[in-house]
Amino acid sequence: MAALEVRNLHKRYGHHVAVDNISFSVEEGEIFGIIGPNGAGKTTTVESIAGLRTPDSGSISVLGLDPVKDRAEVRERLGVQLQESSFPDAIKVAEALELYSSFYRDPADWRELMELLGLAEKHKTRYKALSGGQKQRLSIALALVGNPKVAILDELTTGLDPQARRDTWSLIERVRDTGVTILLVTHFMDEAERLSDRIAVIDGGRVAAVDTPEGLIAQVSPVQQVRFRVSQPLDRRVLTELPDVSNVEITEGRWLVTGRGQLLSSVAGALARAQVVAEDLRVDQRNLDDAFVAFTGRAPESPGPRQEEG
């Protein structure tokens, strides 16, 4: 059974169609990314999954449950970090975590989460006195405090500095490694590419593509090239016989290998087997930004400027 299943989801606000027939499914243990321009319908989709909005039509299953009909059960199993979480200004970090953990049947150890998210030193600090990055980390902790089987993270690292972003990514990977399925909405292509097993590109309320990060990139730019020099003589057939390789050119000692699919790993593997070291290696490779532009016709946002971490 898929952890999440969204089928033919529709949602209008007045005459404006925000979600126009969105379908996708997320396997258990996956990190599934959702990317798309502003106003694409990402938040409407994930808030419908969380039972916070009622779709006009379509069906949603969270671990086999309906977010509206089975609201209480879904709440126990689904952790949600949404944009602009708002808490009472006067609540202290530890109080918020303890309070939220009391809402669940089988909560996580909130003290451990506080430690993990680097909030232990701030445990007595009131919400209003936290920096943007600390508020962000608290909202992640609160999404995880119920020990969820599925977590929805929207704008995970907005407002975090580069080190805090990387730390948060490692944390999310650790959470995934404990078996939690993660739905990650993000504006940042580096984050989506680093974390997601698969990604849905949403544009104008529709799914423009669903694939692995490499698959999305390959869809828009199937041809790749790898350039290098070799540390010792090499029979070109070692490379021309690889299924991913379409052409090998050697000019003045520089090798240019053209191909598709997993070209770099195929070439690296063949060179390693031949005990040849690739020197001065360059890969002409597109990234997820290129795929985003190709699927949506718009450039993705960049992560900065970021708020000061306190």
Ligand SMILES: Nc1ncnc2c1ncn2[C@@H]1O[C@H](COP(=O)(O)OP(=O)(O)OP(=O)(O)O)[C@@H](O)[C@H]1O
């Ligand atoms: N409560 C609402 N009332 C009216 N229109 C809404 C409401 N919520 C969202 N919309 C509109 O629906 C569309 C989809 O919004 P949504 O927030 O789902 O997009 P998004 O992809 O999450 O955008 P962003 O990346 O900017 O957060 C937008 O055009 C938005 O203006």
